[in-house]
Structures are given as C-alpha cells and as structure tokens.
Amino acid sequence: MNVFETVESEVRSYCRSWPVVFDRATGSWLYDEDGNGYLDFFAGAGALNYGHNNPVLKQALVDYIMRDGVTHSLDMQTVAKRDFLETFTDTVLSPRGLDYKIMFPGPAGANAVEAALKLARKITGRESIINFTNAFHGMTLGALSVTGNSMKRGGAGIPLVHATPMPYDNYLDGKVEDFLWFERLLEDSGSGLNEPAAVIVETVQGEGGINVARDEWLRGLAELCKRHDMLLIVDDVQMGCGRTGPFFSFESAGITPDIVCLSKSIGGYGLPLAVTLLRPELDVWEPGEHNGTFRGISPAFVASTEALRTYWRDDKLEKSTLAKGEQVGRVMTELAEAHPGTPMLAKGRGLARGLSFENGEIASKVCRAAFDRKLLMETSGPDGEVAKVMPPLTVTDEELADGLDRLTAAVRAVCA
Known part of the structure; x- marks a missing residue:
C-alpha cells in the first residue's frame, strides 16, 4: 500500500474506505490481490450496470x-x-x-x-x-x-x-x-x-x-x-x-x-x-x-x-431491475422498522437505493461494517448521511440476496 500513500495524490477517496489492493473482477465481484472476494454494490458509481468483465461484451x-x-x-x-x-x-x-x-x-x-x-x-x-x-x-x-x-x-x-x-x-x-x-x-x-x-x-x-x-x-x-x-x-x-x-x-x-x-x-x-x-x-x-x-x-x-x-432489444432487463429494486426497497424498509432507536429512511428507485440516517457518522459506520463483511457500498448526500446501494443490473438473485444479508448484518451491528 505504501506506493499509493507516498506517490499518489491526497485527492484519492474511495481507496480510503476500501483499504485493499484489488486485482481482478467478474460480474458482481471484485477480488483483492490475496484472492478475497468482495460483493460489489457500488458498480463503479454506476459505470458498470452490466457488471465487471461481462463475458458477452468482453468477447x-x-x-x-x-x-x-x-x-x-x-x-x-x-x-x-x-x-x-x-x-x-x-x-x-x-x-x-x-x-x-x-x-x-x-x-x-x-x-x-x-x-x-x-x-x-x-x-x-x-x-x-x-x-x-x-x-x-x-x-x-x-x-x-x-x-x-x-x-x-x-x-x-x-x-x-x-x-x-x-x-x-x-x-x-x-x-x-x-x-x-x-x-x-x-x-x-x-x-x-x-x-x-x-x-x-x-x-x-x-x-x-x-x-x-x-x-x-x-x-x-x-x-x-x-x-x-x-x-x-x-x-x-x-x-x-x-x-x-x-x-x-x-x-x-x-x-x-x-x-x-x-x-x-x-x-x-x-x-x-x-x-x-x-x-x-x-x-x-x-x-x-x-x-x-x-x-x-x-x-x-x-x-x-x-x-x-x-x-435492450426487449424489456427483460428493465423488468428485472424493477423487481430487484423493489426487493432492495422492502429489505431497507424492514430494517428501518426494526430499528426505531436509530431513525432511518429507505429511499430510491430501481436499483439506485439508499438508507438515510440522521448523520454521516452513522452511514459511514454502516458502510464500514459492510466492508468488513466484504460488501462494497458508498455514502452519499450533503453530509454523507445516506448508505447507498447500486449493484450491477446483472446481479443474480442469489448475489442480491447475499448482499442484502450482508447489509442487514452491517446495519444491525451498527444499530446494536
């Protein structure tokens, strides 16, 4: 990590939240140089709607x-x-x-x-x-x-x-x-x-x-x-x-x-x-x-x-995105209802979703807890008060459920 800290500009940001060196990626997953897999619910800030190294596009x-x-x-x-x-x-x-x-x-x-x-x-x-x-x-x-x-x-x-x-x-x-x-x-x-x-x-x-x-x-x-x-x-x-x-x-x-x-x-x-x-x-x-x-x-x-x-020759991806988005929204709403002591609000549309907290400190802790569980998320909002979820649109049902389980565990760990 030393070369990043000594040579690269202080302007770098995402790497401070995710202090590992990534080496390869496929679909909804990023892997660090030690081979550990991270479920990517960040998707290049929305640049990877079709996932990492999509095989059809790659060919x-x-x-x-x-x-x-x-x-x-x-x-x-x-x-x-x-x-x-x-x-x-x-x-x-x-x-x-x-x-x-x-x-x-x-x-x-x-x-x-x-x-x-x-x-x-x-x-x-x-x-x-x-x-x-x-x-x-x-x-x-x-x-x-x-x-x-x-x-x-x-x-x-x-x-x-x-x-x-x-x-x-x-x-x-x-x-x-x-x-x-x-x-x-x-x-x-x-x-x-x-x-x-x-x-x-x-x-x-x-x-x-x-x-x-x-x-x-x-x-x-x-x-x-x-x-x-x-x-x-x-x-x-x-x-x-x-x-x-x-x-x-x-x-x-x-x-x-x-x-x-x-x-x-x-x-x-x-x-x-x-x-x-x-x-x-x-x-x-x-x-x-x-x-x-x-x-x-x-x-x-x-x-x-x-x-x-x-x-985009048919509406399959659109319907899938809407259905998966509703699933994410339901889980986030349930999390908010289950933790009345930590006020939070489920927000979003499609597969752009977020949990809004009272302040950025709580949202940052949630994202850090998610990273500890090998789930990549970021914060957004004027004070970083929203824990933001944006997986690839091609995320599988199993990966989505896995990621939501990790998110749930992260929220529970912080709210406990």
Whole structure:
C-alpha cells in the first residue's frame, strides 16, 4: 500500500474506505490481490450496470482489438461509430419515439454536461442556468457551477457564477407548492433573476442522497420550461442506461427533454464514453466549435453496441431491475422498522437505493461494517448521511440476496 500513500495524490477517496489492493473482477465481484472476494454494490458509481468483465461484451471487445480495429479516431467516421449510431437509434431512440441528434463531447459525464450548458447558452443567447439543491453534475468548472455540494464547489478556487439553485422536489418537505418560488421569480421583473437559458435536473439525485423526483414534479418542471422558453436538460449520467428500470430515467414521467446527458454505463464495459443528445433543431454547432481528443473511443463504441443488442432489444432487463429494486426497497424498509432507536429512511428507485440516517457518522459506520463483511457500498448526500446501494443490473438473485444479508448484518451491528 505504501506506493499509493507516498506517490499518489491526497485527492484519492474511495481507496480510503476500501483499504485493499484489488486485482481482478467478474460480474458482481471484485477480488483483492490475496484472492478475497468482495460483493460489489457500488458498480463503479454506476459505470458498470452490466457488471465487471461481462463475458458477452468482453468477447466483442477482444474480437475488435484482435482484428486491429481502430482505437482512436477523434471524430472521424469509423465502422465502430456507425454500428453504435445505428444500434442506438434502432434500439433506444426509435422505439421510444425520440428524435435526437447524437453528439460525442468527450470521455466523461462532465464533458456531456459542459457541452449541454454551452449549447443552451449559444442557442438562447442567455447566460444563466437553473440547477437544484443537492445536485451533482461533475467537477469541471461549468458542471461544478450547477452542483450543490459546498465541499466540491469550494475546490474550484474561484466564484462559480451564472447558475441559480432552486428547491428540488420535496426539499421543503412539501410545505411550499411546487415551483411557487421559481415561477414567482421568473414572472417578477423585480426579482433580480437573470433570464435562464436552461434548467438542468437529475430525476434521481444519486450523489445528492438518492433523492427521487416525483413524476408529476418532473412533468410540472417540463411545462414550466415550455412556458418560459427555457431548455430542459436531464442529466442521466448515473441514472440512465437502465439504473431506474427503463433505459432513460425520465421515461416514467412521460417527458421529452430538450437535451440529455449520458455517460458511465453507456460505455458498456466500464470504458469512457459520453453522449449529449439534442433535439435536431438545437444542433446549431459550427464544425469543430466544441471538440476534444477523446470524443469517441472505438472500443467503447464496440462494447456499448453489444450491450444495447444484448440487453435492450426487449424489456427483460428493465423488468428485472424493477423487481430487484423493489426487493432492495422492502429489505431497507424492514430494517428501518426494526430499528426505531436509530431513525432511518429507505429511499430510491430501481436499483439506485439508499438508507438515510440522521448523520454521516452513522452511514459511514454502516458502510464500514459492510466492508468488513466484504460488501462494497458508498455514502452519499450533503453530509454523507445516506448508505447507498447500486449493484450491477446483472446481479443474480442469489448475489442480491447475499448482499442484502450482508447489509442487514452491517446495519444491525451498527444499530446494536
């Protein structure tokens, strides 16, 4: 471990919670260099919806590499990109009646968000963006400006401007009518609110504490954006690609965002890939106006295409995710009811779930107790008060039951 402590930057974080050296991984399991297996209910922060080294995706990737398929191509036309574009259109967009142009802004979710913000400002000629309390959209300056966490914002070192936070769904415990404050500011010429270019929202705030927006709240937000000529951007980086059940997390609300940001599991195999989807009439970019060296990494195209063909030609994965999510929710609710002396609240949707405690100290102890039982979890929320569960969507029934048993034991050990 010494080389990590002496050579690697102090900015490292996950390794501090899991002080082992991992060597290999398969499916829902990570193995340390001594061969000990850890059940992974973290899934690369949502980048591994199809598990570690998924054999179907791995074979497609190995075959592509072995035939000397193009790896790096900037935004040149390649067979791998064509296969992805055709498959994504035929498998994801067309069946849902969605008409989007597809942009490759760079390798990470923050790149997708930065492109969306820049495009919204270019289209509208306005500077201001509306974001929400407890939002997380990335660590680059534009994405950070619409992020809520004060610790992460503080790392910017400069004022983060041109963004205004509004209350997320149930932020005020239902005491104020939805969007009352927001719309009042929009309509009042004396409010001091700069006319917004766009609103950016997560349907489920993963890093913010597994906060779930109601479908009716999302529909109300979409209608508000239309009334006031604001673009609606949905950040589906962590909750997209089936994490909440449907491919897009906004499907159950019946809304059609103007712009959608995807990354993490869109790369299929855990490879870096980001996508910004935009309505065709919004595609006003000049050639090269927004670019980057790693706009499209062909091995990620290959793995993503195979994942789409394998898991999204029918609704089996969606139904499985919803059923397993309900199972996790039931266990968490039972844990909360069984430990009234330690108040906790079960939260989430699909296979993005969490137990919210009174403070981050308790949640951290639960995650540490889970690690001691070789279960990988993380905390989330503004004070790290939520013990977060996000297994691969391909987790087996046996693995899910095993992991929930370990979680139950961890909670009991802390609450005892």
